[in-house]
């Protein structure tokens with residue numbers, strides 16, 4: 001069973017315009033939607049949709065926090081959040097003509113004491129795996145993630161920014177940087193797939209059994225003791241890439257929970273992410289035929 005920890009959840013607002021963004025004028029959206037968001041929450045929704053036992057935890061506050069809790073419960077996702085003062089943030093993605101703008105708030109300032117309360121929630125679920133996803137709100141340091149990793153006999157997976165990744169100092173089963181985050185964390189040249197695989201392999205020495213590096217339209221690499229696997233992205237019509245990394249990671253974790261090997265897990269991750277990027281927002285897409293999509297993913301060893 002997987003528990004997800006989202007220290008800094010978000011209500012994801014996605015608004016779409018036919019015309020390009022321009023300053024000093026009123027832009028009137030053609031469509032708009034609100035979704036429960038934040039990296040660990042996105043993963044919990046996808047894992048639940050793939051029938052993998054999962055509990056979403058993290059910090060919630062204010063009316064936006066209530067929206068997230070109610071949305072997850074309506075979606076059948078089990079929750080065990082810690083309430084905090086302040087208001088959970090609103091992250092806005094504006095899709096204007098062919099351009100995407102991502103406007104993320106910082107989140108409410110929290111006291112480090114919330115980590116103790118959160119650890120209690122995680123331990124109460126007796127998980128096999130814990131995914132810590134997303135940024136940290138003001139008031140928390142990377143130690144808040146290390147304390148989860150060291151807090152019980154579970155495997156810890158982490159998906160967070162490169163600036164935090166490089167500060168972590170515990171043992172992790174996997175981290176999931178995207179290309180920019182991998183470059184930030186390692187200072188390596190990540191302009192090629194091979195370069196990303198080299199950087200990911202080197203980064204393992206910092207306490208990560210495996211590194212899953214997502215490369216956008218170039219697909220993803222998964223490096224670990226079993227070697228360096230590369231999966232090309234599927235050729236699809238992309239609408240919105242927000243949530244893509246969470247979807248990749250969720251597919252990998254879902255396959256592992258079913259006992260699959262790394263190659264099948266990587267294929268599943270690319271398949272799930274290809275479904276998510278074909279629609280706006282971070283709501284769960286139709287995953288009924290994900291196995292046939294997975295079988296169309298090409299994986300090779302680097």
Ligand SMILES: Nc1ncnc2c1ncn2[C@@H]1O[C@H](COP(=O)(O)OP(=O)(O)O)[C@@H](O)[C@H]1O
Pocket residue numbers: 177178179214215216217218219220233234235236238241242243244245246248269270271273274277
């Ligand atoms: N333009 C694209 N075409 C096809 N697949 C994509 C595209 N962008 C993202 N994906 C899929 O989503 C996965 C994660 O995308 P990425 O943008 O790297 O994640 P993040 O949201 O963490 O930045 C990729 O590995 C790929 O499978």
Ligand SMILES: O=P(O)(O)OC[C@H]1O[C@](O)(COP(=O)(O)O)[C@@H](O)[C@@H]1O
Pocket residue numbers: 008010011012036037038039042091104133134135136160161241242243244245246247282
């Ligand atoms: O695009 P990704 O990396 O999969 O993550 C999407 C999620 O990350 C967020 O952008 C938040 O990211 P951060 O927690 O890193 O700020 C959410 O708004 C969104 O739900």
